[in-house]
Amino acid sequence: MNDDQGQYDSLGIGMSAPLYDPDRNFLGVVTADVALSQLGDFLRTPLADLDGTAFIAEADGNLLATSGEDPIYRLDGPDTLRIRADQSDHPGVRAAGLAIRDSGAASGDGLIEVEKQRYLLDWQSVQWPDGPSLTLALALPESRFAGPAHQALRDIAYLAPAFLVAGLLVALFFAYWFVQPLLTLERWARQLGRGQFQATPPIARPIREIAGLTLSLGAMAEHLRRHAEELEQRVAERTETLAVANRQLAELAVTDGLTGIANRRRFDETLAAEWSRAVRRGQPLALLLVDVDWFKRYNDHRGHPAGDEALKQVAAVLQRNARRPGDLAARYGGEEFTVIAADTPPAAALRMAESIRAGIEALGLPHPGAAGGRVTISIVVA
Numbered sequence: 001m002n003d004d005q006g007q008y009d010s011l012g013i014g015m016s017a018p019l020y021d022p023d024r025n026f027l028g029v030v031t032a033d034v035a036l037s038q039l040g041d042f043l044r045t046p047l048a049d050l051d052g053t054a055f056i057a058e059a060d061g062n063l064l065a066t067s068g069e070d071p072i073y074r075l076d077g078p079d080t081l082r083i084r085a086d087q088s089d090h091p092g093v094r095a096a097g098l099a100i101r102d103s104g105a106a107s108g109d110g111l112i113e114v115e116k117q118r119y120l121l122d123w124q125s126v127q128w129p130d131g132p133s134l135t136l137a138l139a140l141p142e143s144r145f146a147g148p149a150h151q152a153l154r155d156i157a158y159l160a161p162a163f164l165v166a167g168l169l170v171a172l173f174f175a176y177w178f179v180q181p182l183l184t185l186e187r188w189a190r191q192l193g194r195g196q197f198q199a200t201p202p203i204a205r206p207i208r209e210i211a212g213l214t215l216s217l218g219a220m221a222e223h224l225r226r227h228a229e230e231l232e233q234r235v236a237e238r239t240e241t242l243a244v245a246n247r248q249l250a251e252l253a254v255t256d257g258l259t260g261i262a263n264r265r266r267f268d269e270t271l272a273a274e275w276s277r278a279v280r281r282g283q284p285l286a287l288l289l290v291d292v293d294w295f296k297r298y299n300d301h302r303g304h305p306a307g308d309e310a311l312k313q314v315a316a317v318l319q320r321n322a323r324r325p326g327d328l329a330a331r332y333g334g335e336e337f338t339v340i341a342a343d344t345p346p347a348a349a350l351r352m353a354e355s356i357r358a359g360i361e362a363l364g365l366p367h368p369g370a371a372g373g374r375v376t377i378s379i380v381v382a
Contacts, residue, residue: 119140288381
């Protein structure tokens, strides 16, 4: 901006409120000013290590302060032009401002994309008693929101009112009985800023404006407490959903889609592991290679759907015979199957092969192209 002499460094927010005694007699007016540059410094402090963006804007979208160094006003000759959040030079502020404007909601959350990086956006509107409505917005990188975002949101949302209350304390120093209730309120706001949501609110005071501010802070503290709990619950649910999906994907990667038994990949991994274990412990390891006889003829006569059903039944017989923890039945490819039998001597492996052969014979699957008229298998035992 064209402000080399810093004439507008002290641009700020003016506040005033009438004061009454307990009998409702008018005592005077309290005023205070808070520089916008101070609000900007306040927003930058908690976000220094989080790569995030925060800003405070009025109800019409005009910026009051941001956590960045980009301007919140421009000089056009003698005129000072306010900058809206959705028109800011800062990409994060601009993207957040557009999202808030398009939502039309006073508060909410969502995801925005800034320079190809996803950010979690959360904004809240605060209506000050007899004063303006301000929007506090915070955007943090999605990769970091699960931890620092809660603390940063609490710091900004709760310490901002405390910062403004501190400005009022300066303006009210001339009257002790005015200062005391504000000091009590300021201590309570600090407790809320540290996340102590159960802190006891101050005792009701005769000054109507302070009582209203106390109620507003209490309502905002309760709302943000619930919001933080909901956000933590949502993160936990999404984490659990992702873990379940990963387990399902891992299982599908080693399962044959047609028969439901292990696939070639699972067979290769298990055979390598069992071979190493057998060599290390000096134990026998048996391998059965199973092939469905004349299966092409079966498909030609019965059709592929019937062929698929036959493969499923063959796989079920193999699975019933591979019952021990060290056994694995797998589809090697097409009509070829394998069975790994750990710690199994040759005689036991032959008995398993015979049990499988008898199980296939007991299925009695018709096979017009086979010599015996039924589906049979060939087994090699190694």
